Amino acid sequence: MAATVGKSALLIGATGQTGQQILRDLLQSPDFAKVGEYGRRVTDKSALPASGIDKLVQRTIDFENLEEAGLKEHKWDVVFIALGTTKKVAGSAAAFEKIDREYVVNAARGAKSDAPDQRLVYVSVDASSKFLYTRSKGLTENALASLGYGDTIIFRPAFLAGTNRDSIRLGESIAALVLPIVSYFSNNAQIDISTLAKSVVAAGKLGSAALPASAMASQVGKNGASFTLINNKGALALASETK
Numbered sequence: 001m002a003a004t005v006g007k008s009a010l011l012i013g014a015t016g017q018t019g020q021q022i023l024r025d026l027l028q029s030p031d032f033a034k035v036g037e038y039g040r041r042v043t044d045k046s047a048l049p050a051s052g053i054d055k056l057v058q059r060t061i062d063f064e065n066l067e068e069a070g071l072k073e074h075k076w077d078v079v080f081i082a083l084g085t086t087k088k089v090a091g092s093a094a095a096f097e098k099i100d101r102e103y104v105v106n107a108a109r110g111a112k113s114d115a116p117d118q119r120l121v122y123v124s125v126d127a128s129s130k131f132l133y134t135r136s137k138g139l140t141e142n143a144l145a146s147l148g149y150g151d152t153i154i155f156r157p158a159f160l161a162g163t164n165r166d167s168i169r170l171g172e173s174i175a176a177l178v179l180p181i182v183s184y185f186s187n188n189a190q191i192d193i194s195t196l197a198k199s200v201v202a203a204g205k206l207g208s209a210a211l212p213a214s215a216m217a218s219q220v221g222k223n224g225a226s227f228t229l230i231n232n233k234g235a236l237a238l239a240s241e242t243k
Contacts, residue, residue, distance in 0.1 A: 008034040009204065010076040012107045013083030015041055018123055018160065021197035022082055027052030031205045036074060038107075039083070063103040071110035078119045078204040079111045079149075084137075101140040108144055120149040121204045123196070124156050145225035152227040153203050153217075155235055159190040191232055199239040203230060212241055 009026050013019040014037045023043060026035045034055050037043060042058040061069035083104050108120055122144055124137045141154045203211065208228040211217045216234035219226055230238065 006031070006033040007077035008032065008036070008074060009078045009080060010036040010038060010071075010074070010111055011080045011082070012038055012104070012111075013081055014039055014043055016082055016084060018193050018196060018200075019082035021193050022080060022200055024049060025197050025201045026080075027056060029201060029205070032078075034074070036076065038069065038071065063099075063107065066106050066110045069107075069110060071107065072113065075113040075115060076111055076118070077115075078121065079108060080200065080204055081108060081120070081122045081144075082200075083107070084123075100137065101143065104140050105143045105147070108149075109147055112147055112149060115150070117150040119151040119153070119204060119207055120144060120147070121153045121200055122155070123200060124154050141227065142225065145220075145227040151207050151209075153208055153230065154220075154227050155196070155200060155203070155230050156232070157191050157196050157235055158232040160196065161190045161192045189232075191235055195239045196235055198242055199230070199235040202238055202242040212238065214238065214241060 009032045011019060011023055011026060014023040020043070023035070023037060026032050028049060028051055032055070034057060035052070036057045036059070038059045038061050040060065040063065042060055045053060045056070045058075048056070057074075059070060061071075081104055084100050104122070108122075112118065112120075122141060124141045144154070145152050199215075203215070208217060211228070211230075214234070214237040215230055216237065217228050217230050220229045
């Protein structure tokens, strides 16, 4: 699939920290003529830049009743997913995995069309981790790769800097102090959400085949499915090459 020009993009998870920035970048990108924001709640338009607001289509959906969500009313060229939560916010491990995996996979399945070149871009983390959050993300990315999109691109960023959450976990507080120093010596330590969003949108526009070598994209295959993986270092490099 060639670089996407004047195409449509659906974003699931636009009200999260990373999703907010992805939405802004999509609206300001000349490469996307229509941008759908579907979620449990949608962004107040007054909080968005005026440029590009005319191409925004918003819809509140119930993830427990996705057949009524209208995900197939439009044939989206690129589906972006930045939906996620934490165990604390979800209330339990089971509730967390339901949101972080079931909702994500079901939404991606619901938005899939019969177009052979439809693209899926998902923000994940390291699938090899034993911790609940990262383990769930890893299982999610494997399930997404099995859906049959023409091109599936998955980002595994490191610590997300530049967030503005009301509730900051202890580990995040410590990381916020230490990682800026570590980043001087390694580009695998952290990434600002604005930089990540820029890279995610660029990947959605270009597709796996057109990614620059600096993105260090690799093909990952598991359980009969494969996807293009971009790690933290590659995301930083891709963003730096994106105008």
